[in-house]
Amino acid sequence: MQPPPDAGGPSASSFAFWESLQPEDRDHLESVGHLRRFQAGSILMRSGDPAEEVLVVRKGVVRIYIADAEGHEVMINVLGVGAVVGSFEAVEQDGRIATAQAINDVVALSLTIEQFVGFLNSHTEGWALMCKILVGHIRQSNRARLAYRVLDARQRLALSILDNLDALQNYYDESPEEKNTLPFSQNELAGIIGASLSTVAHILAGWRKRGIVRTRKNSLVVDDTLALRKIAGNPKWMG
């Protein structure tokens, strides 16, 4: 059996910058940085802005948007506790590559680019860890594009809901109701899977009738993940 490309996708650990650090390094970063709070819906950083700080998520979940070749900002990822946001700019020291928005209330440790680069430079494994995280992000984007090329809109939607729900599971605090809630609007889901809003609304209406999902304003509750998995067809590269 040949292994599927990018089997299982990014595990939460591949993005868990904070968890990969030694306790003394975390203490050090906490002593030099300061905590910032962002209300649900607020923007942490915006694409094109000058990059002055790096944020380590300590509480809450953040979504990341990046512009495609047409200048559309498309949601490409959700990041939660332990993830580092806005760190790639530490290499290029150019403007922001992506936009980050708080999904719920977020607390993040703020470091200046200089503090962050200084930290990476003073640790042998620092940059290696950053490169691993970066490769994980590239693989994830690759995988999404591959899946979307061969799947129809229903499969893409099911897959994307499951994927994002999985990612969020690792980030949310205990709360059974919240665990099955995807905080995306139908418009955002349409953007993620590259389909029209009417297509997404039509598919979701069908699933709602079958008791697979419940739709709310700006969010979606999944009641039957097994049914979604069947619809997605479990493509091999999903592991």
Added chain:
Amino acid sequence: MNRYDYLAHILDSDRTDPGAVFWTALTPDEQQALADLSQEQLFHRDEPLMRIGEPPICVMVIQSGFAKVLYSDAERTDCLVTVIGPGNLVGEFEAIDGGRRRATIVALDETRVYRLSTRKFLDFIEEHRHADLILKQSLISRFREVNRMPLSMASRKPSQRLALLLLDLLSRYGTDGPEGRCVTVPLTQEEIANWVGVNRQIVNKLLGSWRSEGILRVALRQVTVLDADRLLQQAYRRSIG
């Protein structure tokens, strides 16, 4: 900036992609040092540079020629996901994260590479600060590149998909000639069809009509983009605004 302008801007800008030109971004000293650590290897058309599932024992830098990157789906048919060419680093992801090969890479023409062991490559990067920076920049540029292709590709017309993919190649490997920026890639119509995700007849028809309009030159296993502006119009026909 509307979407049309945005892609036009990418094509026109002098900003070369560090991901595509890892080799040329190195200093002459670094190139020499890397060449000294490497063996030269030549792959003929259809010979694999690396195969999915293999352990990551080596890293390559393409010196000349092109190669196709294939992923396998559940039915084991090979999906052509991208085309890489001169200056490209190959196998560096696995060098960084230690995993097995995720894709199969197959030569499209006479593809000449420098090949060195993963260990030697990582040592080289550690000893050369500038090369290390180029590697990191190339990763970030790859990150940008994969996200640049719109996710809505799946719901586009074949003509728009084909135009976008050719423009992507042009932005990565295009060279400036007397008639503007052009690129020649050794792809068969079968391979293009696989890449676009449509059947060969559709590709054949599209290439034929674009050839008669002077947008492309098509020869055996070769497509040359001649008129980027008009290809850009094809990519956004009836969808501008």
